[in-house]
Structures are given as structure tokens and as C-alpha cells.
Amino acid sequence: MMVESATETIRTTPSNQNGVSSLSSQSDSGGREGGSNGDTNGEISPVDLLHLQQQQALQAARQFLLQQATGLSSPSSNEVKQAPVQVPVSMAMMTPQMITPQQMQQILSPPQLQALLQQQQALMLQQLQEYYKKQQEQLHLQLLTQQQQAGKQAKEQQLGNKQLAFQQQLIQMQQLQQQHLLNLQRQGLVSLQPGQGTVAMPALQQAMCPADLQQLWKDVAGVPSTEDAMKHEGLDLSTTSSNSTSYSASKVSPQITHHSLPNGQSSIHTPKRDRARLFEWISSFSKAEPADEHLMPHSKGGYLQNTHSSHEEHTATHPLYGHGECKWPGCEALCEDMGQFIKHLNSEHALDDRSTAQCRVQMQVVQQLEIQLAKESERLQAMMTHLHMRPSEPKPFSQPLNLASNASILKRESDAYPEGLPHPPTSAAAPITPLRQGPSVISSSGLHGVGPIRRRNSDKFCTPIASELAQNCEFYKNADVRPPFTYASLIRHAILEAPDRQLTLNEIYNWFTRMFAYFRRNTATWKNAVRHNLSLHKCFVRVENVKGAVWTVDEVEYQKRRPPKMTGSPTLVKNMISGLGFGSLNASYQAALAESSLSLLNSPTMVNTSTGGSLNMMHVGHDDVSSTVEQVNSNGSCSPGLSPQQYGHQVHVKEEPAEMEEDSRPVSLMAKVSQNLVLPGDEREIEEDLPTEDLE
């Protein structure tokens, strides 16, 4: 299901590229495959299923991460010129049957790649979880049966042994499952960038809810008691088994158990080998850490290292020690001083299975929290966006709009945003793209990563440049990928990002090189293009300054030069709306839209007379959703009442009231409308795919 939605994106890839048709067919089948697998989960061997999906996801993931790694492994200083990492693109060489992850990566925009990966991984994890759950239940059932039978037989020792075996199996399952999950994370999710990380790892969230984690902690903490009990051969099954069961019920355990534990012997009983493995496991994280550090400064690896090298540090403070007690999860042992704590740490939390398992869990907790943070951040952003543009947006045509329709707009948007799906980061900002010309962004972003290219699509209607940039800032900074934006939109963005919304040519250059690795080469080419754009487009206004000339943006002009195709009569607008497949769109809303576009047509003077905030806000708002947010970022002065002067002087500098926006307004409206409309639609699709996404 999720896979399908991901491939859906691919399927709609533009038909102008050689490999596209092949892509469609390929992804189509892939989508079906994934879907059917998901449905027949119970029938097909889960291992096969996982394998298949893992391969799909990981293949893409690997490629993506590779790209990231190459971009990020080099000194990440913005100014450092990076060796261009270019992926030779030859779509023509693509055979219909062969879509390499590389090509996928090139076709998909970073956010889309992320979305795809996340969806696939989410799917995998979900299915994994389901499968594990089944296994767990089965096992538990068996255990109970055994208990009953054993009870009847009244053979205490045998019972003990059997139960012990199951117990061990349970524990092993837990561990393996955790490891499995973590492996998946590591392969696909761990190294995502912070910005992108905000949308990453929903999969884990699906696999675990906070309550699970809590329970998990208890259970993992409970492991030692089992261990001890087993050592004494006098285990208290009633407690331990229930513990483990409750854990496993929510967590699951793998069938894989059987091959790692052929005779049901717990790893606890083979400490040497396992410790070696554990150590290896842990060090793998420690080693992996440096590379990822700048991506996830708060990464768990550091934590792990801290934990395990703590005895060497002996500093006055210890992250695991506070208020006189050990802060090791689930420990809370009282330690009078640091020395005692260290002692306790070394004795109780040495490198063993339990500690490692707890570490794993802690990692998951951290990731869980990161996910939560990401979701909340996104929600905040959506809220800000919403509050930002709403009050101003309806103004120009507030009369014709009744409250109800306004409310419906509001609702749609607010419904759409907070979901915090992996996809939305970009799609939320570029809602129009997926449906109307969905793939355009995709194709433009990576398809021709090198050389002279034509790409402008994302700029077509509502440029999601701000949010896209915000989301993938790091990506573009480091990856030698051409940003899928027009020069004009980039320049505009650069200028608007400036504190006083004006930049010299050189500053614009610097912004380009700072923000995009791609523009750190071929400087002559793109600089010429920048100059060309500045001169050519009326939306860029040159203002003589004391110290030279600066460039500003005339938002009105910028909006004017927007796609002419979408302009037209309200009927057209209406038709388009219905044509977009929003059958469910309520009629009054449509009418209101049409009407509002009319009112816009009829009141072109508003544009000029009202240099006030509302006008500007409208433009800003409609242009790209997050540009309002972006203003918050760029200069703290941004507020719902964005000072008109900020645009005001620019508007005045170069004003051509005569030729009015007979078309620009409807365009703006359309863009706005599309955002409001497509989002929900987009949302619906994804919602079906990720039913458990939104957990709260």
C-alpha cells in the first residue's frame, strides 16, 4: 500500500524522458508486488517477504545514503569547494526492466526518495511486526499449553526445563527482533539528515509506541531477573514469563530465532561468543558515529560511547548519574557519590546482553522521541503557516466568501498538515505538483543532475522552494545535485531571505554557492544566468544604494510572471478543480472559489492600492506555503503582520499599474486553491497507505 503510493509518484513521471515509460512499468510491477505481499502476509514465507521488500527498500536506500555520504563525508564547510560528485546519467541506456537505485535516486527528488524509503521501511517494519507478533502469540500459546500440561504431569523439573527453554527463546526473540529492527534502521534511517530527519523514521514509530517502549524497558530490565533465576534453576515463571510475554506481545520475536539458537540455548549461556558479537555490534555504532555525527549531533552513538567509556572518564558529572542515583534506564540504584556510582556502573551495567539490550532500547527511545519531535515540529510549522496566511489570504475576496467556505478551507488545510507524514515535507509545500504535474519536480531534481539542463517545473505554480529548501538544505549544500528550481525562484528566495530583502549581485552569488554544491562549479555559466535573470525579469528590481546597487524582489511582478496556462475564467478554474479529482469537494466551496477568482478579476486595483500587509501576505502565502515560515527564520521580524514596507518599497520602485493582473490574480488564486485542495487529496492517499502513522 505504501509502496504503491511511492511508486505512484514514480509512475506519474514525465513522459519526456527516455527511461520513463520503462520506469512506469517497472515501478508498477514493483508496486503491485509490494502490495500483494503486504496482503498475503500470512501466506508467503515471511522471511521471503521481508527479504524481498528489504531488498527493494534497501536498494533505494543504499543509493540514497551513498549519495548523501559522498556529499557529506567531505568537509562540510559551506565554503569548501567540493569535488563534484556526479552520477553519470544516461537515461537512454535504461532498459525497461532495469531501474537501478541510482536512476531512482536521480529521478526522485530527495524528499521523495526519503518518502519512498520511509514508506517502504515502514511497510517492512509493519509487516515484520505483524509477523513477529503472530509468532510471539503462537509461542506464548505454546508456552501456556506446556505449562498446563506440565502442571498436569506434575513433573516439576521437566516443566522447569521446558519453560526455561521457552523463556530463553522468548528472550532471544526479543533480542533478535530488536536487532533486526535496528539493523533496518541503521541501513535506511539512521543517517538521515536532521532536516530530513524530521520526516524520517516513521517506521519505527509504527513499530513502537511510547507505551511499548515503557513496557519494553520494564521487560528488558526484567531480563536479568530471568537470567539470575535461570542460573539458580529456580525461576519464577509466573512473573518472568508474563513479563516477557507482555513485552513480546507488543514487540514480537522472529522466527530467525531458530537458526541462531538451534537448541534453544540462550545467548546468556554463551557469553563469550555473544559478548564478542555484542562488542562488535556496539563498536559498529561507535565507528559509524563520526561519519554521521554532523548529521545527527544528538545521535545515540555518542551516548553509547559515553556509557561505555564512562569508567575511563571519571569526570565530576556523568550523564547517567544524577540526584544520587543511577540513571541507567530502569535502574535507579542509589549511589552516594561518583565513585560508588562508577563502581555500580561497572558492576551492574557492564557490557553484557542486558546492557546491550537496554542500549538498544534506549536508542529506540531516542529515535522515538526524535520522531515525535519531528512530528511536532512539522505540526508547528503547519500551524504557523496556517495562522500566517489565513487571516490575510481571504481578505482580497472576503466578501463573496462565506464563513462556511472559509472554514472548509481552513479545515482542509489544517487537516492536511499536521499529519506529519514522511511525504508531506515536500508535498505539503508542493501539493500541486504530485497531482497536476507531480513528476515534474522529480524529473527536474535529479534526472539531469549534470550539465546544461532545463528544469523549471517546480516553479510552475506554487514554488515550494522555501520548504523544499528548508527540508533539503543540507542535501543541496552537500550533494552536487542541481536544485529543481528556476534561477528566478532561487534568486527571489535568496533576496527574500536576506534581512532587508535586498542583495547585491555578489551576495546573490554567494548565496548560491553557499546553498548549493551544484553552484560551486561552472560559475561562469550560472552567474551569467543569474545576471540574465535579474535583468530579464521585471520582478527583480535594481535599487541604487549608497554603496552601490542592490537587487530586490517585486512580489507582484513575480506573481505576474507566473504560469499563464492556469489563468482564465472561473469556469476554467472550476473545471480544473473538478478535473483534479476532487469530487468530494463541496459545491459551495467550489462556487466560492470561482466567485473569489471573479472578484479578483474584478478588483485588480486592489493589488496596487493595497500595498499593505494583506496583499503581500497573500502573495507570500500563496507562492510557497512555507515562505511565511521562512520569513520567520530569516528575520525574526516576521510575524502575521509582516511589515508592508518590506515589500512596499519594492512594489513602489517599479510599478506598472496599467497592465493589470487580469491573469495574475487567478493564477495566484489557483495556486492557493491547489494547495488547499491537493493537500487533502494527497493526504488521503497517503493516509490509506499509512494507517497507523498518526498515533496520538
Place this chain on the structure above:
DNA sequence: TTAATAATAAACAGGA
């Protein structure tokens, strides 16, 4: 097929 748009290349001018 056509028109609009964008990217690219390049010629050119003026100023520092």
C-alpha cells in the same frame, strides 16, 4: 503545431 517559458551562450557597454 504553436506559444510561452526557461536555460544557456554570448555580445556589448559602462564603471571601478
Place this chain on the structure above:
DNA sequence: ATCCTGTTTATTATTA
């Protein structure tokens, strides 16, 4: 003379 900035024209590709 050279570089930077800015304007303009031409060509080509893409898209609707």
C-alpha cells in the same frame, strides 16, 4: 587592460 555588473539578443529545450 581587466574584471565586474548589467543589458540585450539569439538559440534551444520543455511544456501546455
